[in-house]
Amino acid sequence: KYVSVVNSGxxxxxxxFMALTSPLLGDRRIKRGDEIITVAAGFPTTVTPAIQYGAVPVFVDVTIPQYNIDVTKLEEAYSDKTKAVMIAHTLGNPFDLSAVKEFCDKHNLWLVEDNCDALGSKYTINGEEKFTGTIGDIGTSSFYPPHHMTMGEGGAVYTNNALLNKCIRSFRDWGRDCVCPSGKDNLCGHRFDKQYGELPLGYDHKYVYSHFGYNLKATDMQTAVGCAQLEKFPSFVERRRHNFDRLRAALADIEDKVILPVPCDNSRPSWFGFLITVKEGIDRKAVVEYIENHGVQTRNLFAGNLIKHPCFDEMRATKEGYRVVGTLDNTDRIMRDTFWVGVYPGMTDEMIDYMAKTIKEAVNQ
Known part of the structure; x- marks a missing residue:
C-alpha cells in the first residue's frame, strides 16, 4: 500500500531498519542490545544498520545451492532479545518465506525482506503467489544501474502497515513529524495549534522532529527514469529468466565439477545472477582468472562471510556485538569456492553461449 522512494538500496x-527503532512501536520497538537474525553470506548493508544502531546481529548459516538462510536453525537462533529477522533474497532466489514468516509470526518478530537483488521474484504462500518484498512487514529495493531496473541510483522502502509507513517517511525526511510532502503545507489543518514535546504551543509543525532522521530522498529526475523503466521491467525479468535457464542448461554437463543454483521451493525467481560453487579439486581462483581473462566478468557472493572482513576485526577480538548460531560451514565454503556471473537482459543467446563455453573451459583446464 505504501512506498517511499529513497536514494539507494x-x-x-x-x-x-531505523523505522523499527521508533518509539511509536511501543514494546515491539528495536532497542540497543536487541537481536536481529540474519546471515553473513551476503551484502553488508543488510546488516550494517543494525550494527551501527547498537543492535546485535545473530548470524545463521545458509544452504547450498539455494544460498539462502537455513530455516532449520531459526529456533536455535531465537532468544528473549530477538526482535526481527532481516535477510535478503540471494541474487533473486527467494528464501523460504513460508518457514521464515511462520517463525516470525510465532514469536511476534518483524520481518524485513531485503529485496534489492530480487525485484520481480514471486513466492507462493498459503496458496497465493505474491511478489517478494510484500510478504514481510517491510521490503526494500535497489535501483542501482546493474539491478533489475534503474533510476541511475535509487531505492524504495515499502509496507502495508500505516504506522510503519509513518516511521519510514519520518526517518527518510529528516525525522520530521509532519507528513506533508515537499511543497505542500498544512494539509492536516493543525500546523500552528498543537503542543509537541516541550516546544511552545503552536510551534510550526513543519519543523517538529519526532525521530533522529536522515535525508534519504531521491530526486524527481531519478524517479522519472524509474517510471520509464517500469514500462520495460516485465520484459527485463523474462529475459533474465531466459538467460539463466539457457546458461544452466549449457552447464549441466559439468555438474560433476561444480554446483549449479537451484530455486527455492514454491518460488519463481527474477534472477539477478548465476551462482556457481566449485567442487573439491577445483580452484576457484584459477577458474575466475581464466574466465576474466577471456572477457567475462565475475563476482564473489558479495562479502562471502562478512564476519571475516576487517570491519569485524575489533568485534571478533572482543567477541562482542554479534552472535553466531552453530557453525557457518556453508558460508565459509561460499567465501572460498563460490562466484557468479550475470544474466543481464541485454545479453544475447550468443553471449550466454560464449559464457558457458568459457566457464566449461575454465573448469576443465
Whole structure:
C-alpha cells in the first residue's frame, strides 16, 4: 500500500531498519542490545544498520545451492532479545518465506525482506503467489544501474502497515513529524495549534522532529527514469529468466565439477545472477582468472562471510556485538569456492553461449 522512494538500496535498508527503532512501536520497538537474525553470506548493508544502531546481529548459516538462510536453525537462533529477522533474497532466489514468516509470526518478530537483488521474484504462500518484498512487514529495493531496473541510483522502502509507513517517511525526511510532502503545507489543518514535546504551543509543525532522521530522498529526475523503466521491467525479468535457464542448461554437463543454483521451493525467481560453487579439486581462483581473462566478468557472493572482513576485526577480538548460531560451514565454503556471473537482459543467446563455453573451459583446464 505504501512506498517511499529513497536514494539507494543501502539507504532503503537503513530506512527500513531505523523505522523499527521508533518509539511509536511501543514494546515491539528495536532497542540497543536487541537481536536481529540474519546471515553473513551476503551484502553488508543488510546488516550494517543494525550494527551501527547498537543492535546485535545473530548470524545463521545458509544452504547450498539455494544460498539462502537455513530455516532449520531459526529456533536455535531465537532468544528473549530477538526482535526481527532481516535477510535478503540471494541474487533473486527467494528464501523460504513460508518457514521464515511462520517463525516470525510465532514469536511476534518483524520481518524485513531485503529485496534489492530480487525485484520481480514471486513466492507462493498459503496458496497465493505474491511478489517478494510484500510478504514481510517491510521490503526494500535497489535501483542501482546493474539491478533489475534503474533510476541511475535509487531505492524504495515499502509496507502495508500505516504506522510503519509513518516511521519510514519520518526517518527518510529528516525525522520530521509532519507528513506533508515537499511543497505542500498544512494539509492536516493543525500546523500552528498543537503542543509537541516541550516546544511552545503552536510551534510550526513543519519543523517538529519526532525521530533522529536522515535525508534519504531521491530526486524527481531519478524517479522519472524509474517510471520509464517500469514500462520495460516485465520484459527485463523474462529475459533474465531466459538467460539463466539457457546458461544452466549449457552447464549441466559439468555438474560433476561444480554446483549449479537451484530455486527455492514454491518460488519463481527474477534472477539477478548465476551462482556457481566449485567442487573439491577445483580452484576457484584459477577458474575466475581464466574466465576474466577471456572477457567475462565475475563476482564473489558479495562479502562471502562478512564476519571475516576487517570491519569485524575489533568485534571478533572482543567477541562482542554479534552472535553466531552453530557453525557457518556453508558460508565459509561460499567465501572460498563460490562466484557468479550475470544474466543481464541485454545479453544475447550468443553471449550466454560464449559464457558457458568459457566457464566449461575454465573448469576443465
Amino acid at each position: 543501502s539507504s532503503a535498508n537503513l530506512n527500513a
